[in-house]
Amino acid sequence: MSILQVSTSSLSSSTLLSISPRKSPKSSRLIRCSVEGTTVTERKLSATSEPLLLRAVKGEVVDRPPVWLMRQAGRYMKSYQTLCEKYPSFRDRSENADLVVEISLQPWKVFKPDGVILFSDILTPLSGMNIPFDIVKGKGPIIFNPPQSAADVAQVREFIPEESVPYVGEALKRLRNEVGNESAVLGFVGAPFTLSSYVIEGGSSKNFTQIKKLAFSQPKVLHALLQKFTTSMITYIRYQADSGAQAVQIFDSWATELSPVDFEQFSLPYLKQIVEAVKQTHPNLPLILYASGSGGLLERLARTGVDVVSLDWTVDMAEGRDRLGRDIAVQGNVDPGVLFGSKELITSRIHDTVKKAGRDKHILNLGHGIKVGTPEENVAHFFEVAQGIRYYEKE
Numbered sequence: 001m002s003i004l005q006v007s008t009s010s011l012s013s014s015t016l017l018s019i020s021p022r023k024s025p026k027s028s029r030l031i032r033c034s035v036e037g038t039t040v041t042e043r044k045l046s047a048t049s050e051p052l053l054l055r056a057v058k059g060e061v062v063d064r065p066p067v068w069l070m071r072q073a074g075r076y077m078k079s080y081q082t083l084c085e086k087y088p089s090f091r092d093r094s095e096n097a098d099l100v101v102e103i104s105l106q107p108w109k110v111f112k113p114d115g116v117i118l119f120s121d122i123l124t125p126l127s128g129m130n131i132p133f134d135i136v137k138g139k140g141p142i143i144f145n146p147p148q149s150a151a152d153v154a155q156v157r158e159f160i161p162e163e164s165v166p167y168v169g170e171a172l173k174r175l176r177n178e179v180g181n182e183s184a185v186l187g188f189v190g191a192p193f194t195l196s197s198y199v200i201e202g203g204s205s206k207n208f209t210q211i212k213k214l215a216f217s218q219p220k221v222l223h224a225l226l227q228k229f230t231t232s233m234i235t236y237i238r239y240q241a242d243s244g245a246q247a248v249q250i251f252d253s254w255a256t257e258l259s260p261v262d263f264e265q266f267s268l269p270y271l272k273q274i275v276e277a278v279k280q281t282h283p284n285l286p287l288i289l290y291a292s293g294s295g296g297l298l299e300r301l302a303r304t305g306v307d308v309v310s311l312d313w314t315v316d317m318a319e320g321r322d323r324l325g326r327d328i329a330v331q332g333n334v335d336p337g338v339l340f341g342s343k344e345l346i347t348s349r350i351h352d353t354v355k356k357a358g359r360d361k362h363i364l365n366l367g368h369g370i371k372v373g374t375p376e377e378n379v380a381h382f383f384e385v386a387q388g389i390r391y392y393e394k395e
Contacts, residue, residue: 191252286307292312
Protein backbone atom coordinates (compact mmCIF):
# COMPACT_ATOMS: atom_id res chain seq x y z
CA MET A 1 0.00 0.00 0.00
CA SER A 2 1.41 3.37 -0.97
CA ILE A 3 1.13 6.44 1.21
CA LEU A 4 2.31 9.99 0.82
CA GLN A 5 2.61 12.52 3.62
CA VAL A 6 3.01 16.29 3.42
CA SER A 7 4.48 18.43 6.20
CA THR A 8 3.11 21.81 5.22
CA SER A 9 0.41 23.88 6.82
CA SER A 10 -0.94 24.97 3.43
CA LEU A 11 -2.59 21.58 2.87
CA SER A 12 -4.74 19.28 4.98
CA SER A 13 -3.13 16.56 7.06
CA SER A 14 -4.58 13.93 4.72
CA THR A 15 -2.55 15.17 1.78
CA LEU A 16 -0.39 12.31 0.62
CA LEU A 17 3.02 13.87 0.06
CA SER A 18 6.30 14.25 1.84
CA ILE A 19 8.57 17.21 1.28
CA SER A 20 12.26 16.79 1.99
CA PRO A 21 15.49 18.53 1.00
CA ARG A 22 16.65 17.81 -2.53
CA LYS A 23 19.26 15.07 -2.62
CA SER A 24 21.32 13.32 -5.26
CA PRO A 25 21.87 9.79 -3.95
CA LYS A 26 25.17 8.23 -4.93
CA SER A 27 24.29 4.63 -4.23
CA SER A 28 21.33 2.35 -3.67
CA ARG A 29 20.01 2.31 -0.12
CA LEU A 30 16.83 2.14 1.94
CA ILE A 31 16.05 4.78 4.53
CA ARG A 32 13.58 3.87 7.23
CA CYS A 33 11.67 6.40 9.27
CA SER A 34 8.45 6.71 11.20
CA VAL A 35 5.47 8.79 10.10
CA GLU A 36 2.56 9.00 12.51
CA GLY A 37 3.51 5.68 14.05
CA THR A 38 3.91 3.85 10.75
CA THR A 39 7.27 2.58 9.62
CA VAL A 40 7.95 3.51 6.03
CA THR A 41 10.79 2.90 3.67
CA GLU A 42 12.06 5.49 1.22
CA ARG A 43 13.71 3.92 -1.80
CA LYS A 44 16.93 5.53 -2.95
CA LEU A 45 18.13 4.44 -6.35
CA SER A 46 21.58 4.56 -7.81
CA ALA A 47 22.50 7.52 -10.00
CA THR A 48 23.59 4.99 -12.61
CA SER A 49 20.11 3.47 -12.99
CA GLU A 50 17.76 4.29 -15.86
CA PRO A 51 16.55 7.92 -15.79
CA LEU A 52 13.71 8.63 -13.37
CA LEU A 53 11.40 9.87 -16.11
CA LEU A 54 11.63 6.62 -18.06
CA ARG A 55 11.05 4.52 -14.96
CA ALA A 56 8.00 6.56 -14.03
CA VAL A 57 6.47 6.19 -17.48
CA LYS A 58 6.87 2.41 -17.23
CA GLY A 59 4.99 2.40 -13.95
CA GLU A 60 7.98 1.39 -11.84
CA VAL A 61 8.14 2.42 -8.20
CA VAL A 62 9.86 5.81 -7.98
CA ASP A 63 10.72 8.09 -5.07
CA ARG A 64 9.10 11.19 -6.54
CA PRO A 65 7.48 12.36 -9.77
CA PRO A 66 10.02 13.30 -12.45
CA VAL A 67 9.86 16.97 -13.43
CA TRP A 68 10.75 19.04 -16.45
CA LEU A 69 9.09 22.08 -18.02
CA MET A 70 8.04 22.75 -21.57
CA ARG A 71 10.13 25.62 -22.97
CA GLN A 72 12.48 25.27 -20.00
CA ALA A 73 15.29 26.38 -22.31
CA GLY A 74 14.36 29.82 -23.52
CA ARG A 75 13.64 33.46 -23.16
CA TYR A 76 13.03 33.67 -19.40
CA MET A 77 16.67 32.72 -18.67
CA LYS A 78 19.26 35.48 -18.49
CA SER A 79 21.89 33.19 -19.98
CA TYR A 80 19.67 32.64 -23.01
CA GLN A 81 19.00 36.36 -23.39
CA THR A 82 22.73 37.01 -23.42
CA LEU A 83 23.27 34.40 -26.10
CA CYS A 84 20.44 35.93 -28.19
CA GLU A 85 22.28 39.23 -28.27
CA LYS A 86 25.14 37.50 -30.04
CA TYR A 87 22.92 35.28 -32.23
CA PRO A 88 19.67 37.25 -32.84
CA SER A 89 18.18 34.81 -35.37
CA PHE A 90 16.19 31.92 -33.92
CA ARG A 91 17.12 29.69 -36.81
CA ASP A 92 20.80 30.50 -36.33
CA ARG A 93 20.45 29.35 -32.72
CA SER A 94 18.36 26.26 -33.43
CA GLU A 95 20.21 24.99 -36.50
CA ASN A 96 23.73 24.96 -35.08
CA ALA A 97 24.69 21.87 -33.07
CA ASP A 98 27.00 23.78 -30.72
CA LEU A 99 24.33 26.34 -29.87
CA VAL A 100 21.58 23.75 -29.63
CA VAL A 101 23.59 21.80 -27.07
CA GLU A 102 24.54 24.92 -25.12
CA ILE A 103 20.96 26.19 -24.94
CA SER A 104 19.47 22.76 -24.16
CA LEU A 105 21.88 22.43 -21.25
CA GLN A 106 21.32 25.90 -19.78
CA PRO A 107 18.37 24.83 -17.58
CA TRP A 108 20.02 21.46 -16.90
CA LYS A 109 23.07 23.13 -15.38
CA VAL A 110 20.93 25.38 -13.16
CA PHE A 111 17.86 23.29 -12.22
CA LYS A 112 18.78 19.65 -13.03
CA PRO A 113 15.38 18.74 -14.54
CA ASP A 114 14.58 15.08 -15.11
CA GLY A 115 14.09 15.74 -18.81
CA VAL A 116 16.53 17.64 -21.03
CA ILE A 117 14.62 18.56 -24.16
CA LEU A 118 16.26 19.39 -27.45
CA PHE A 119 16.25 23.11 -28.27
CA SER A 120 14.58 23.22 -31.66
CA ASP A 121 11.23 23.97 -33.29
CA ILE A 122 8.49 21.79 -34.72
CA LEU A 123 8.91 23.62 -38.05
CA THR A 124 12.60 22.75 -38.38
CA PRO A 125 11.93 19.95 -40.92
CA LEU A 126 10.06 22.24 -43.35
CA SER A 127 13.06 23.44 -45.36
CA GLY A 128 14.04 19.84 -45.99
CA MET A 129 10.53 19.19 -47.31
CA ASN A 130 10.72 22.00 -49.87
CA ILE A 131 8.59 24.35 -47.75
CA PRO A 132 10.55 27.62 -47.33
CA PHE A 133 9.95 29.36 -44.01
CA ASP A 134 11.47 31.61 -41.41
CA ILE A 135 10.86 32.48 -37.78
CA VAL A 136 10.87 36.24 -37.33
CA LYS A 137 11.28 37.93 -33.97
CA GLY A 138 8.04 39.56 -32.93
CA LYS A 139 6.05 37.83 -35.69
CA GLY A 140 6.71 34.14 -35.29
CA PRO A 141 6.79 31.61 -38.14
CA ILE A 142 6.23 32.73 -41.72
CA ILE A 143 5.59 30.25 -44.56
CA PHE A 144 6.57 31.96 -47.78
CA ASN A 145 4.48 29.94 -50.26
CA PRO A 146 1.55 28.26 -48.50
CA PRO A 147 0.33 25.29 -50.57
CA GLN A 148 -3.21 25.70 -51.85
CA SER A 149 -3.70 22.93 -54.38
CA ALA A 150 -2.89 19.31 -55.14
CA ALA A 151 -0.09 20.49 -57.41
CA ASP A 152 1.43 22.48 -54.54
CA VAL A 153 1.25 19.50 -52.18
CA ALA A 154 2.90 17.34 -54.82
CA GLN A 155 5.97 19.58 -54.53
CA VAL A 156 6.40 18.72 -50.84
CA ARG A 157 9.32 16.31 -50.53
CA GLU A 158 9.92 13.37 -48.21
CA PHE A 159 11.95 14.47 -45.21
CA ILE A 160 15.41 12.92 -44.89
CA PRO A 161 16.78 14.15 -41.54
CA GLU A 162 20.32 12.90 -42.08
CA GLU A 163 20.57 15.24 -45.06
CA SER A 164 18.42 18.16 -43.91
CA VAL A 165 19.02 18.44 -40.16
CA PRO A 166 22.26 16.62 -39.28
CA TYR A 167 22.79 19.12 -36.46
CA VAL A 168 19.77 17.63 -34.67
CA GLY A 169 21.34 14.19 -34.61
CA GLU A 170 24.70 15.58 -33.55
CA ALA A 171 23.14 17.64 -30.75
CA LEU A 172 21.18 14.68 -29.38
CA LYS A 173 24.28 12.49 -29.30
CA ARG A 174 26.18 15.14 -27.39
CA LEU A 175 23.32 15.73 -24.96
CA ARG A 176 23.20 12.01 -24.12
CA ASN A 177 26.94 12.03 -23.47
CA GLU A 178 26.61 15.12 -21.28
CA VAL A 179 23.73 14.10 -19.01
CA GLY A 180 24.22 10.34 -18.99
CA ASN A 181 21.45 8.66 -17.03
CA GLU A 182 20.96 11.58 -14.64
CA SER A 183 18.18 12.83 -16.90
CA ALA A 184 16.24 11.64 -19.93
CA VAL A 185 17.07 13.32 -23.22
CA LEU A 186 13.86 14.32 -24.96
CA GLY A 187 13.25 14.92 -28.63
CA PHE A 188 10.08 16.29 -30.17
CA VAL A 189 8.17 16.69 -33.42
CA GLY A 190 5.05 18.41 -34.65
CA ALA A 191 1.95 16.37 -35.39
CA PRO A 192 0.68 16.24 -38.98
CA PHE A 193 -2.40 18.40 -38.44
CA THR A 194 -0.52 21.07 -36.50
CA LEU A 195 2.27 21.21 -39.10
CA SER A 196 -0.33 21.39 -41.85
CA SER A 197 -2.07 24.22 -40.02
CA TYR A 198 1.08 26.34 -39.91
CA VAL A 199 1.85 25.59 -43.55
CA ILE A 200 -1.65 26.21 -44.95
CA GLU A 201 -2.27 29.29 -42.81
CA GLY A 202 1.13 30.72 -43.71
CA GLY A 203 2.11 30.93 -40.04
CA SER A 204 0.29 31.28 -36.74
CA SER A 205 -3.47 31.75 -36.82
CA LYS A 206 -6.32 32.74 -34.55
CA ASN A 207 -9.24 31.33 -36.49
CA PHE A 208 -7.68 28.66 -38.78
CA THR A 209 -9.88 29.69 -41.68
CA GLN A 210 -7.54 28.54 -44.45
CA ILE A 211 -6.95 24.99 -43.26
CA LYS A 212 -10.62 24.49 -42.44
CA LYS A 213 -11.53 25.82 -45.87
CA LEU A 214 -9.16 23.27 -47.40
CA ALA A 215 -10.39 20.48 -45.10
CA PHE A 216 -14.03 20.97 -45.98
CA SER A 217 -13.74 21.97 -49.64
CA GLN A 218 -10.74 19.91 -50.79
CA PRO A 219 -10.29 17.15 -48.19
CA LYS A 220 -8.23 14.97 -50.54
CA VAL A 221 -5.63 17.72 -50.84
CA LEU A 222 -5.35 18.08 -47.07
CA HIS A 223 -5.18 14.32 -46.57
CA ALA A 224 -2.32 14.15 -49.08
CA LEU A 225 -0.40 16.77 -47.10
CA LEU A 226 -1.20 15.08 -43.79
CA GLN A 227 0.13 11.79 -45.12
CA LYS A 228 3.38 13.40 -46.25
CA PHE A 229 3.88 14.90 -42.80
CA THR A 230 2.98 11.57 -41.18
CA THR A 231 5.56 9.64 -43.17
CA SER A 232 8.17 12.31 -42.53
CA MET A 233 7.53 12.51 -38.78
CA ILE A 234 7.82 8.73 -38.47
CA THR A 235 11.24 9.03 -40.04
CA TYR A 236 12.13 12.02 -37.87
CA ILE A 237 11.15 10.33 -34.60
CA ARG A 238 13.19 7.27 -35.49
CA TYR A 239 16.14 9.49 -36.38
CA GLN A 240 15.93 11.32 -33.06
CA ALA A 241 15.71 8.05 -31.15
CA ASP A 242 18.66 6.57 -33.02
CA SER A 243 20.64 9.74 -32.28
CA GLY A 244 20.05 9.63 -28.53
CA ALA A 245 16.53 10.76 -27.67
CA GLN A 246 15.14 8.54 -24.92
CA ALA A 247 11.58 9.80 -25.31
CA VAL A 248 9.86 11.95 -27.93
CA GLN A 249 7.01 14.39 -27.44
CA ILE A 250 4.52 14.96 -30.25
CA PHE A 251 2.97 18.42 -30.29
CA ASP A 252 -0.51 18.56 -31.79
CA SER A 253 -1.11 22.06 -30.50
CA TRP A 254 -3.81 23.00 -33.00
CA ALA A 255 -5.73 19.73 -33.19
CA THR A 256 -8.11 21.05 -30.56
CA GLU A 257 -9.34 23.58 -33.12
CA LEU A 258 -11.13 20.60 -34.66
CA SER A 259 -14.47 19.27 -33.53
CA PRO A 260 -14.34 15.71 -32.17
CA VAL A 261 -15.74 14.28 -35.41
CA ASP A 262 -13.19 16.20 -37.48
CA PHE A 263 -10.36 15.26 -35.11
CA GLU A 264 -11.19 11.65 -35.88
CA GLN A 265 -10.83 12.37 -39.59
CA PHE A 266 -7.92 14.81 -39.83
CA SER A 267 -5.74 14.08 -36.81
CA LEU A 268 -6.38 10.81 -34.99
CA PRO A 269 -5.67 8.41 -37.90
CA TYR A 270 -2.32 10.05 -38.59
CA LEU A 271 -1.27 10.09 -34.94
CA LYS A 272 -2.15 6.40 -34.68
CA GLN A 273 -0.16 5.70 -37.81
CA ILE A 274 2.89 7.45 -36.32
CA VAL A 275 2.66 5.57 -33.04
CA GLU A 276 2.15 2.19 -34.68
CA ALA A 277 5.04 2.67 -37.10
CA VAL A 278 7.48 3.93 -34.47
CA LYS A 279 6.57 1.15 -32.07
CA GLN A 280 7.38 -1.42 -34.75
CA THR A 281 11.01 -0.29 -34.85
CA HIS A 282 11.39 1.31 -31.40
CA PRO A 283 8.96 -0.54 -29.10
CA ASN A 284 10.52 0.81 -25.90
CA LEU A 285 10.60 4.47 -26.91
CA PRO A 286 8.09 6.44 -24.81
CA LEU A 287 5.90 8.74 -26.90
CA ILE A 288 4.26 11.74 -25.27
CA LEU A 289 1.33 13.59 -26.86
CA TYR A 290 0.48 17.19 -26.04
CA ALA A 291 -2.47 19.17 -27.37
CA SER A 292 -3.42 22.47 -25.75
CA GLY A 293 -7.06 22.91 -24.78
CA SER A 294 -7.59 19.17 -25.07
CA GLY A 295 -10.31 18.70 -22.43
CA GLY A 296 -12.89 17.76 -25.04
CA LEU A 297 -10.62 15.23 -26.70
CA LEU A 298 -8.86 13.39 -23.85
CA GLU A 299 -10.31 9.97 -24.50
CA ARG A 300 -9.48 10.31 -28.19
CA LEU A 301 -5.90 11.30 -27.39
CA ALA A 302 -5.51 8.07 -25.44
CA ARG A 303 -6.74 6.12 -28.48
CA THR A 304 -3.63 7.18 -30.40
CA GLY A 305 -1.63 4.57 -28.50
CA VAL A 306 0.90 6.98 -27.00
CA ASP A 307 2.52 6.17 -23.67
CA VAL A 308 1.88 9.56 -22.08
CA VAL A 309 -0.84 12.18 -22.51
CA SER A 310 0.27 15.65 -21.47
CA LEU A 311 -2.62 17.60 -19.95
CA ASP A 312 -2.99 21.33 -20.26
CA TRP A 313 -3.96 23.36 -17.21
CA THR A 314 -7.65 23.65 -18.14
CA VAL A 315 -8.16 19.99 -17.20
CA ASP A 316 -8.39 19.02 -13.55
CA MET A 317 -5.63 16.44 -13.02
CA ALA A 318 -7.80 14.06 -11.00
CA GLU A 319 -10.60 14.21 -13.56
CA GLY A 320 -8.10 13.76 -16.37
CA ARG A 321 -6.70 10.63 -14.77
CA ASP A 322 -10.18 9.23 -14.27
CA ARG A 323 -11.07 9.84 -17.91
CA LEU A 324 -7.83 8.44 -19.30
CA GLY A 325 -7.53 5.47 -16.97
CA ARG A 326 -4.52 4.48 -14.91
CA ASP A 327 -2.85 2.38 -17.58
CA ILE A 328 -1.65 5.45 -19.44
CA ALA A 329 0.89 7.88 -17.98
CA VAL A 330 0.08 11.56 -17.66
CA GLN A 331 2.17 14.72 -17.75
CA GLY A 332 1.46 18.18 -16.41
CA ASN A 333 -0.31 20.26 -15.62
CA VAL A 334 0.35 23.38 -13.52
CA ASP A 335 -0.85 26.62 -15.13
CA PRO A 336 2.31 28.39 -16.40
CA GLY A 337 0.81 31.66 -15.21
CA VAL A 338 1.21 30.43 -11.63
CA LEU A 339 4.96 31.01 -12.01
CA PHE A 340 4.23 34.73 -11.86
CA GLY A 341 2.71 34.24 -8.41
CA SER A 342 4.14 33.90 -4.93
CA LYS A 343 6.35 31.02 -3.90
CA GLU A 344 3.59 29.88 -1.56
CA LEU A 345 1.14 29.71 -4.47
CA ILE A 346 3.62 27.81 -6.64
CA THR A 347 4.22 25.31 -3.84
CA SER A 348 0.51 24.83 -3.25
CA ARG A 349 -0.26 24.21 -6.92
CA ILE A 350 2.56 21.69 -7.24
CA HIS A 351 1.28 19.77 -4.23
CA ASP A 352 -2.29 19.86 -5.54
CA THR A 353 -1.25 18.53 -8.94
CA VAL A 354 0.92 15.73 -7.55
CA LYS A 355 -1.73 14.70 -5.04
CA LYS A 356 -4.40 14.46 -7.74
CA ALA A 357 -2.11 12.61 -10.15
CA GLY A 358 -1.17 9.95 -7.61
CA ARG A 359 2.17 8.24 -7.39
CA ASP A 360 1.99 6.11 -10.52
CA LYS A 361 2.94 7.15 -14.04
CA HIS A 362 3.04 10.92 -13.57
CA ILE A 363 5.52 13.43 -14.99
CA LEU A 364 5.22 16.80 -13.30
CA ASN A 365 5.22 19.64 -15.80
CA LEU A 366 3.34 22.77 -16.74
CA GLY A 367 0.15 22.69 -18.77
CA HIS A 368 1.92 24.70 -21.48
CA GLY A 369 5.33 26.22 -22.09
CA ILE A 370 6.94 28.72 -19.72
CA LYS A 371 5.76 32.22 -20.57
CA VAL A 372 8.07 35.03 -21.61
CA GLY A 373 8.97 37.19 -18.63
CA THR A 374 8.55 34.44 -16.03
CA PRO A 375 10.87 35.22 -13.08
CA GLU A 376 13.80 32.82 -13.20
CA GLU A 377 13.85 32.57 -9.42
CA ASN A 378 10.27 31.26 -9.52
CA VAL A 379 11.28 28.55 -11.97
CA ALA A 380 14.09 27.66 -9.57
CA HIS A 381 11.54 27.43 -6.75
CA PHE A 382 9.30 25.19 -8.87
CA PHE A 383 12.13 22.71 -9.37
CA GLU A 384 13.26 22.89 -5.75
CA VAL A 385 9.80 22.06 -4.46
CA ALA A 386 9.18 19.38 -7.07
CA GLN A 387 12.51 17.67 -6.45
CA GLY A 388 11.90 17.74 -2.70
CA ILE A 389 8.72 15.66 -2.95
CA ARG A 390 9.09 12.07 -1.78
CA TYR A 391 6.76 9.14 -2.18
CA TYR A 392 6.76 6.55 0.57
CA GLU A 393 5.77 2.92 0.60
CA LYS A 394 4.09 1.40 3.62
CA GLU A 395 5.52 -1.87 4.82
